[in-house]
Amino acid sequence: xxxxxxxxxxxxxxxxxxxxxxxxxxxxxxxxxxxxxxxxxxxxxxxxxxxxxxxxxxxxxxxxxxxxxxxxxxxxxxxxxxxxxxxxxxxxxxxxxxxxxxxxxxxxxxxxxxxxxxxxxxxxxxxxxxxxxxxxxxxxxxxxxxxxxxxxxxxxxxxxxxxxxxxxxxxxx
Amino acid sequence: xxxxxxxxxxxxxxxxxxxxxxxxxxxxxxxxxxxxxxxxxxxxxxxxxxxxxxxxxxxxxxxxxxxxxxxxxxxxxxxxxxxxxxxxxxxxxxxxxxxxxxxxxxxxxxxxxxxxxxxxxxxxxxxxxxxxxxxxxxxxxxxxxxxxxxxxxxxxxxxxxxxxxxxxxxxxxxxxxxxxxxxxxxxxxxxxxxxxxxxxxxxxxxxxxxxxxxxxxxxxxxxxxxxxxxxxxxxxxxxxxxxxxxxxxxxxxxxxxxxxxxxxxxxxxxxxxxxxxxxxxxxxxxxxxxxxxxxxxxxxxxxxxxxxxxxxxxxxxxxxxxxxxxxxxxxxxxxxxxxxxxxxxxxxxxxxxxxxxxxxxxxxxxxxxxxxxxxxxxxxxxxx
Numbered sequence: 001x002x003x004x005x006x007x008x009x010x011x012x013x014x015x016x017x018x019x020x021x022x023x024x025x026x027x028x029x030x031x032x033x034x035x036x037x038x039x040x041x042x043x044x045x046x047x048x049x050x051x052x053x054x055x056x057x058x059x060x061x062x063x064x065x066x067x068x069x070x071x072x073x074x075x076x077x078x079x080x081x082x083x084x085x086x087x088x089x090x091x092x093x094x095x096x097x098x099x100x101x102x103x104x105x106x107x108x109x110x111x112x113x114x115x116x117x118x119x120x121x122x123x124x125x126x127x128x129x130x131x132x133x134x135x136x137x138x139x140x141x142x143x144x145x146x147x148x149x150x151x152x153x154x155x156x157x158x159x160x161x162x163x164x165x166x167x168x169x170x171x172x173x
Numbered sequence: 174x175x176x177x178x179x180x181x182x183x184x185x186x187x188x189x190x191x192x193x194x195x196x197x198x199x200x201x202x203x204x205x206x207x208x209x210x211x212x213x214x215x216x217x218x219x220x221x222x223x224x225x226x227x228x229x230x231x232x233x234x235x236x237x238x239x240x241x242x243x244x245x246x247x248x249x250x251x252x253x254x255x256x257x258x259x260x261x262x263x264x265x266x267x268x269x270x271x272x273x274x275x276x277x278x279x280x281x282x283x284x285x286x287x288x289x290x291x292x293x294x295x296x297x298x299x300x301x302x303x304x305x306x307x308x309x310x311x312x313x314x315x316x317x318x319x320x321x322x323x324x325x326x327x328x329x330x331x332x333x334x335x336x337x338x339x340x341x342x343x344x345x346x347x348x349x350x351x352x353x354x355x356x357x358x359x360x361x362x363x364x365x366x367x368x369x370x371x372x373x374x375x376x377x378x379x380x381x382x383x384x385x386x387x388x389x390x391x392x393x394x395x396x397x398x399x400x401x402x403x404x405x406x407x408x409x410x411x412x413x414x415x416x417x418x419x420x421x422x423x424x425x426x427x428x429x430x431x432x433x434x435x436x437x438x439x440x441x442x443x444x445x446x447x448x449x450x451x452x453x454x455x456x457x458x459x460x461x462x463x464x465x466x467x468x469x470x471x472x473x474x475x476x477x478x479x480x481x482x483x484x485x486x487x488x489x490x491x492x493x494x495x496x497x498x499x500x501x502x503x504x505x506x507x508x509x510x511x512x513x514x515x516x517x518x519x520x521x522x523x524x525x526x527x528x529x530x531x532x533x534x535x536x537x538x539x540x541x542x543x544x545x546x547x548x549x550x551x552x553x554x555x556x557x
Contacts, residue, residue, distance in 0.1 A: 026302050026306060028297075028301050028305055030294075030297055031294075032290055032293065032297070033289040034287055034288055036195065036196070036284075036287050037193070037195050037196070037287060038195060039193070039196075039198045042195060072243060074242035074245070
């Protein structure tokens with residue numbers, strides 16, 4: 001409340017006034033359901049994730065190997081020329097620790113999110129995913145990480161077919 | 174001030190559904206065709222990109238951000254108009270008129286099939302306190318408007334049905350049309366009553382598709398093509414959103430939009446000076462009501478003219494030779510560019526078996542659908 005105004009006119013509305021019907025209200029919940037066509041490029045990408053593989057598309061003009069794949073090179077504005085598998089390992093380009101959920105409530109376990117430049121893809125191209133099996137204090141730029149896939153029977157052709165990426169060094173004894 | 178021309182067009186669709194392409198791929202395919210038609214490289218030759226989309230129809234917040242890649246507009250100058258494609262045309266036109274820009278790309282698309290609850294989203298455009306609690310399908314608004322329009326003008330249900338017969342037949346000759354058909358007046362009149370007096374076959378069905386166009390200033394246009402289509406004038410207008418107080422008989426927003434466009438285009442007698450018109454026919458009666466608002470005929474006269482065949486493709490004033498939205502499909506925010514595409518093809522003499530002979534001036538018109546009162550009109554010509 002502004003310091004200059006000590007008392008606003010009228011009575012303050014309390015949430016109980018709404019809950020108990022003392023003031024008129026209208027409620028309406030939007031019914032908006034979408035089913036986006038994945039298309040040629042992302043359709044293939046998701047099919048490959050189901051097989052625990054990551055696929056890129058390539059541009060013969062600029063030579064880029066692009067993940068996620070697309071049917072056009074946005075820099076050259078020409079159709080892509082082919083498909084190429086990239087590795088499920090990469091390095092951390094940047095990362096953050098999300099302590100809050102989308103509704104701004106504090107998460108019990110923070111989510112570790114990272115941009116991962118994938119091995120075999122062109123520089124600065126890769127995937128955004130979560131990190132796991134790592135202490136948040138120990139995440140570093142350039143850290144080598146590897147995808148941890150869900151078991152075959154649980155993979156459905158989704159970005160979440162990869163559970164998370166974990167540091168490579170921790171798996172070698 | 175430089176004149177403004179459309180120098181390239183590209184279209185993919187319209188189809189009932191285009192499940193094989195994502196919206197990005199759909200836009201890319203249409204853009205490739207438009208740039209090829211214009212002979213331009215979007216990475217070097219285009220000053221500004223204007224796209225038209227409404228977030229709620231796309232299912233993305235801030236949809237603007239999802240459009241540069243597929244148009245060749247990465248790290249270029251781009252903005253999105255939250256409105257019909259013809260409003261995008263108005264923006265593109267004004268950009269070139271400022272003298273600061275020579276080439277502008279216009280894009281509008283529909284991926285209506287991605288939206289599983291289209292009518293619920295349209296219902297969400299109704300006032301949440303005064304209208305929505307009453308329930309029902311939002312197209313009852315069209316039923317009320319048609320009823321009042323027929324009552325006031327003595328237009329008959331047969332005359333409205335004739336619009337459907339004409340447009341669906343025209344669409345048979347249009348490779349960009351999703352719903353061409355040879356049907357009879359009786360089939361329309363006997364189709365299900367949906368929103369009295371509006372019947373099922375009088376309602377346009379949604380379709381997927383994309384239209385991309387390249388616009389250029391006079392000096393660039395004349396270098397690029399020997400078939401420029403000049404934008405002679407654009408106008409737009411919105412009446413009140415209140416269902417309770419709007420004009421239910423005349424499309425007054427379209428009337429004022431047309432007057433704005435005609436003023437710039439120096440059109441004094443639209444009926445005589447316009448050779449073909451592509452007008453919004455989301456519902457059959459709307460074609461008639463819009464013809465009157467666009468001054469193509471007197472108030473209450475459009476039904477009679479349609480019955481007499483004046484608005485047929487080979488009539489004295491062809492209206493919707495493309496097949497209209499009834500024949501091509503309702504392309505959401507691309508609806509206006511469906512109209513614009515046909516006018517451009519007709520004025521270039523490239524409309525194939527639906528070509529209207531001796532055309533010099535064409536009119537493209539859009540209405541933003543239920544429950545809006547926004548009309549947009551554009552006058553185009555193949556003569557500078």
